[in-house]
Amino acid sequence: MANVLWFQGGACSGNTMSFLNAEEPTAVDLVTDFGIDVLWHPSLGMELGDAAKRLFHSCASGETPLDVFVFEGTVIRAPDGSGRYDMFADRPMTEWVTELCNQAGIVVAVGDCACWGGIPAMDPNPSDSIGLQFLKRENGGFLGADWRSKAGLPVINIPGCPAHPDWISQILVALAAGRTADIALDELQRPQTFFTSFTQTGCTRNQFFEYKQSTQSFGEGTRQGCLFYEFGCRGSMTRSSCNRILWNKQSSKTRAGMPCIGCTEPEFPFYDLVPGTVFKTQKVSGVIPKDLPEGVDQYTYIAHAAAARLAAPAWTKEDLFAV
Numbered sequence: 001m002a003n004v005l006w007f008q009g010g011a012c013s014g015n016t017m018s019f020l021n022a023e024e025p026t027a028v029d030l031v032t033d034f035g036i037d038v039l040w041h042p043s044l045g046m047e048l049g050d051a052a053k054r055l056f057h058s059c060a061s062g063e064t065p066l067d068v069f070v071f072e073g074t075v076i077r078a079p080d081g082s083g084r085y086d087m088f089a090d091r092p093m094t095e096w097v098t099e100l101c102n103q104a105g106i107v108v109a110v111g112d113c114a115c116w117g118g119i120p121a122m123d124p125n126p127s128d129s130i131g132l133q134f135l136k137r138e139n140g141g142f143l144g145a146d147w148r149s150k151a152g153l154p155v156i157n158i159p160g161c162p163a164h165p166d167w168i169s170q171i172l173v174a175l176a177a178g179r180t181a182d183i184a185l186d187e188l189q190r191p192q193t194f195f196t197s198f199t200q201t202g203c204t205r206n207q208f209f210e211y212k213q214s215t216q217s218f219g220e221g222t223r224q225g226c227l228f229y230e231f232g233c234r235g236s237m238t239r240s241s242c243n244r245i246l247w248n249k250q251s252s253k254t255r256a257g258m259p260c261i262g263c264t265e266p267e268f269p270f271y272d273l274v275p276g277t278v279f280k281t282q283k284v285s286g287v288i289p290k291d292l293p294e295g296v297d298q299y300t301y302i303a304h305a306a307a308a309r310l311a312a313p314a315w316t317k318e319d320l321f322a323v
């Protein structure tokens with residue numbers, strides 16, 4: 001049995017919407033089968049007004065023990081470090097976050113904004129937004145690099161824009177079941193079980209990637225060609241399990257003909273969304289992709305690409321899924 005309190009900072013609620021669509025297990029399963037007691041959640045909380053405030057103060061003071069504190073959205077520090085751009089239950093959210101994180105057994109950051117700032121932290125960052133324990137790739141964030149929860153853990157980061165619903169619900173189950181020690185984290189504090197393989201792992205376009213065959217357009221012929229060469233797909237350099245744990249149990253961006261935009265990495269959104277950089281492969285000298293698959297250098301890429309194109313058999317230009 002574990003109780004969970006979920007707050008939102010500078011957020012679009014996308015991670016809440018994602019979480020409410022979880023299937024393995026569902027949000028309802030968490031309560032009925034896995035013994036999670038949702039103390040309060042912006043969309044599910046039963047308490048309102050003064051009753052909600054009493055509950056929050058009770059958790060923040062330690063009177064009600066808090067097992068898991070989930071935070072969605074950025075920590076907004078503006079203006080001038082006061083945090084007053086984001087007032088919640090009569091106080092700056094920054095004050096709630098500080099007190100609740102220090103009382104919680106475990107703290108979970110859900111979505112890019114809570115993990116490392118996400119889109120709100122892009123220049124010029126007028127809300128002075130920051131992630132709980134990172135700002136982009138830099139460790140520190142709002143709580144500081146050395147901060148640890150009562151259980152002795154750093155913030156567990158479940159990134160994504162939004163995070164896959166089952167990544168969230170499965171981590172909550174592991175925490176509720178007392179299997180925290182089984183959750184190995186990578187250097188960005190992401191659970192390795194979801195963020196070691198690449199988006200490309202399991203992508204149906206891998207054979208086209210190997211032979212350097214590009215798809216021709218979005219949507220049309222979505223099962224033919226790879227989205228890396230012209231459409232900016234970051235699947236070969238993004239750690240996520242989107243093609244292993246499918247969305248809605250049946251698809252993923254790349255399967256649907258949409259490039260992976262690297263939303264589980266701290267640098268997202270890449271190139272600060274400058275016009276012409278989204279869904280378009282950035283190139284050096286108009287030919288070589290600027291961002292290469294992880295671990296590949298430019299010279300190796302050029303040599304491999306030339307050989308692969310020469311070796312490409314006829315079927316790499318066909319739709320292999322045609323009936």
Ligand code: SF4
Binds near residue numbers: 234
């Ligand atoms: S680059 Fe993208 S579309 Fe191409 S194989 Fe990798 S994940 Fe799939």
Ligand code: SF4
Binds near residue numbers: 261
């Ligand atoms: S496919 Fe890429 S951009 Fe889409 S959700 Fe997965 S990691 Fe994020």
